[in-house]
Amino acid sequence: xxxxxxxxxxxxxxxxxxxxxxxxxxxxxxxxxxxxxxxxxxxxxxxxxxxxxxxxxxxxxxxxxxxxxxxxxxxxxxxxxxxxxxxxxxxxxxxxxxxxxxxxxxxxxxxxxxxxxxxxxxxxxxxxxxxxxxxxxxxxxxxxxxxxxxxxxxxxxxxxxxxxxxxxxxxxxxxxxxxxxxxxxxxxxxxxxxxxxxxxxxxxxxxxxxxxxxxxxxxxxx
Amino acid sequence: xxxxxxxxxxxxxxxxxxxxxxxxxxxxxxxxxxxxxxxxxxxxxxxxxxxxxxxxxxxxxxxxxxxxxxxxxxxxxxxxxxxxxxxxxxxxxxxxxxxxxxxxxxxxxxxxxxxxxxxxxxxxxxxxxxxxxxxxxxxxxxxxxxxxxxxxxxxxxxxxxxxxxxxxxxxxxxxxxxxxxxxxxxxxxxxxxxxxxxxxxxxxxxxxxxxxxxxxxxxxxxxxxxxxxxxxxxxxxxxxxxxxxxxxx
Amino acid sequence: xxxxxxxxxxxxxxxxxxxxxxxxxxxxxxxxxxxxxxxxxxxxxxxxxxxxxxxxxxxxxxxxxxxxxxxxxxxxxxxxxxxxxxxxxxxxxxxxxxxxxxxxxxxxxxxxxxxxxxxxxxxxxxxxxxxxxxxxxxxxxxxxxxxxxxxxxxxxxxxxxxxxxxxxxxxxxxxxxxxxxxxxxxxxxxxxxxxxxxxxxxxxxxxxxxxxxxxx
Numbered sequence: 001x002x003x004x005x006x007x008x009x010x011x012x013x014x015x016x017x018x019x020x021x022x023x024x025x026x027x028x029x030x031x032x033x034x035x036x037x038x039x040x041x042x043x044x045x046x047x048x049x050x051x052x053x054x055x056x057x058x059x060x061x062x063x064x065x066x067x068x069x070x071x072x073x074x075x076x077x078x079x080x081x082x083x084x085x086x087x088x089x090x091x092x093x094x095x096x097x098x099x100x101x102x103x104x105x106x107x108x109x110x111x112x113x114x115x116x117x118x119x120x121x122x123x124x125x126x127x128x129x130x131x132x133x134x135x136x137x138x139x140x141x142x143x144x145x146x147x148x149x150x151x152x153x154x155x156x157x158x159x160x161x162x163x164x165x166x167x168x169x170x171x172x173x174x175x176x177x178x179x180x181x182x183x184x185x186x187x188x189x190x191x192x193x194x195x196x197x198x199x200x201x202x203x204x205x206x207x208x209x210x211x212x213x214x215x216x217x218x219x220x221x222x
Numbered sequence: 223x224x225x226x227x228x229x230x231x232x233x234x235x236x237x238x239x240x241x242x243x244x245x246x247x248x249x250x251x252x253x254x255x256x257x258x259x260x261x262x263x264x265x266x267x268x269x270x271x272x273x274x275x276x277x278x279x280x281x282x283x284x285x286x287x288x289x290x291x292x293x294x295x296x297x298x299x300x301x302x303x304x305x306x307x308x309x310x311x312x313x314x315x316x317x318x319x320x321x322x323x324x325x326x327x328x329x330x331x332x333x334x335x336x337x338x339x340x341x342x343x344x345x346x347x348x349x350x351x352x353x354x355x356x357x358x359x360x361x362x363x364x365x366x367x368x369x370x371x372x373x374x375x376x377x378x379x380x381x382x383x384x385x386x387x388x389x390x391x392x393x394x395x396x397x398x399x400x401x402x403x404x405x406x407x408x409x410x411x412x413x414x415x416x417x418x419x420x421x422x423x424x425x426x427x428x429x430x431x432x433x434x435x436x437x438x439x440x441x442x443x444x445x446x447x448x449x450x451x452x453x454x455x456x457x458x459x460x461x462x463x464x465x466x467x468x469x470x471x
Numbered sequence: 472x473x474x475x476x477x478x479x480x481x482x483x484x485x486x487x488x489x490x491x492x493x494x495x496x497x498x499x500x501x502x503x504x505x506x507x508x509x510x511x512x513x514x515x516x517x518x519x520x521x522x523x524x525x526x527x528x529x530x531x532x533x534x535x536x537x538x539x540x541x542x543x544x545x546x547x548x549x550x551x552x553x554x555x556x557x558x559x560x561x562x563x564x565x566x567x568x569x570x571x572x573x574x575x576x577x578x579x580x581x582x583x584x585x586x587x588x589x590x591x592x593x594x595x596x597x598x599x600x601x602x603x604x605x606x607x608x609x610x611x612x613x614x615x616x617x618x619x620x621x622x623x624x625x626x627x628x629x630x631x632x633x634x635x636x637x638x639x640x641x642x643x644x645x646x647x648x649x650x651x652x653x654x655x656x657x658x659x660x661x662x663x664x665x666x667x668x669x670x671x672x673x674x675x676x677x678x679x680x681x682x683x684x685x686x687x
Contacts, residue, residue: 003549066623066669067662068630071641075662078654122279123316123375127330127382128306137329141320156533163535167634174537187545191538199533219320220362 009184020176028159035101042106064103077168093165112143145217152209228291230417236285247441258418260428263438269421273388277308309379313391315371317363323374324359327381349377369400389420437461476651487643494629502568509573514580531570560632579614616680623672
């Protein structure tokens with residue numbers, strides 16, 4: 001049996017594919033921002049003087065980093081309603097992605113804070129600045145700059161992992177692909193094309209993130 | 223802060239340990255207003271640690287430190303208030319790399335004195351002028367030479383209108399040709415009458431501006447004398463050895 | 472009759488975890504062999520080989536693992552390749568691993584100082600021997616922390632096999648959740664099973680990295 005390639009059925013479904021791409025980007029961007037903010041908060045907890053708080057932050061980070069994202073999604077979507085926390089598929093998807101991203105972001109951001117020389121903090125203290133001001137004005141930008149490339153890779157990975165939320169029928173690109181596959185049975189063509197669409201998304205995302213990095217986190221260095 | 227009759231800085235029986243190592247041993251020191259002190263001694267003698275204790279970048283375990291008559295509290299609660307009128311210049315400059323020279327100078331006055339942008343800029347430009355770097359205000363630290371960076375660091379400290387300036391080996395990280403421009407700036411400051419404590423091995427500078435030279439070794443103050451006396455007739459054996467080493471090299 | 476999530480049900484998840492481990496090991500070994508070839512191609516002298524390896528890595532690092540698995544499982548059979556689910560998932564995960572390991576080991580090979588290759592060649596060693604005896608042992612040592620780190624990702628990645636119907640730990644959890652109606656407890660247990668597998672690897676990777684940094 002020889003298989004006849006036929007990409008034409010895909011053309012009929014281009015609005016679904018385009019909508020899926022937009023939705024993938026949308027939930028990924030929300031999760032990136034939320035994940036980074038939460039990750040910074042976790043880093044602050046992890047560096048706080050209180051031992052229980054530090055322990056709590058580390059436990060959370062390691063628990064998330066050492067369990068599969070798919071299980072986290074199932075836990076939030078199927079498990080949490082038992083505690084009275086009910087989400088629709090998209091809400092659960094964004095929540096799972098944000099929480100997942102926060103743990104990885106926290107691990108990366110901590111590396112950035114550690115990369116800032118101690119003398120910088122001392123200079124801030126010698127000027128009479130308080131701890132919050134020192135982190136906000138002196139440590140933040142050099143720390144983010146130091147880890148910006150790893151942060152960007154993590155964000156791209158987050159976007160790619162967003163495909164897993166199709167498992168709870170949250171609508172995005174992979175969900176659209178499965179839907180089209182069920183109607184056309186053109187599995188080879190559809191998954192090849194959707195793979196290429198993800199490849200394009202990840203390349204674009206990398207370029208945009210790099211541009212943001214140049215605009216906000218760069219300054220002359222030796 | 224109210225000008226009072228109290229000495230600018232007073233250390234009473236100050237001792238400090240790093241783990242088991244005693245780095246300051248029962249140090250007593252009084253610095254008067256407007257006085258210029260040069261602190262010298264072999265490396266590891268505790269001189270940098272001593273001035274880092276004065277603005278509580280390091281904690282002490284025993285003794286009292288009073289700045290302008292106000293005691294530094296053990297819990298560090300008033301450390302920020304004290305630091306606001308004690309400026310510090312570091313060996314490694316510690317300029318903030320993501321801010322221009324001007325922004326480095328504007329940050330603390332804006333956040334702490336809560337002054338407006340224009341006022342902060344005017345003040346910063348005034349002090350950059352004073353260290354002869356007004357033309358470089360818009361440059362980032364990486365675009366400046368070591369000597370220029372250190373002068374920006376001095377301007378940054380001056381922008382908080384400090385009563386006291388602490389210098390922690392300000393010229394040891396500089397290439398030799400840049401030492402002079404920084405020392406010249408410091409001499410100008412001394413002439414303006416600010417209280418200064420300077421850790422340095424620049425004996426020419428000590429002769430020119432110091433009212434007193436203090437010699438430390440192994441965490442103790444061994445000698446305190448006017449420069450002419452210290453350089454011509456050091457009383458302590460270890461001070462003689464130390465002077466012999468740095469003057470012959 | 473509704474069952475409770477008790478010991479027999481937990482045992483079922485643990486039996487699934489056996490397949491998680493077996494699948495991870497298979498994918499790591501096959502993916503490793505392929506990844507080594509990718510790393511060598513990526514650092515080869517031939518421009519065509521380097522370019523090919525770069526595209527290969529881009530494809531596997533720029534597309535979701537789930538799409539890669541769907542492509543192998545649903546797409547390839549249409550070309551006449553009849554794969555059972557085990558074979559399809561193993562192939563999919565191994566290809567995925569080869570892209571990532573290829574890139575990690577490429578970094579390791581390039582981190583070995585050029586003088587090492589020159590010295591080996593000056594001694595008269597051929598490419599094969601220079602690589603096997605001189606470069607690869609050093610490259611592997613440099614990239615060991617990242618390799619172990621990726622192994623953690625691979626273990627977590629095997630969970631996606633559940634979506635193709637292979638009964639590893641996650642799918643076992645789904646089945647137990649469906650009969651007990653206790654998803655909270657079931658997925659907590661499943662998460663802890665993965666945690667128990669992954670945490671030692673994560674800690675090992677961190678220790679290797681610290682040791683590497685200390686030696687400089």
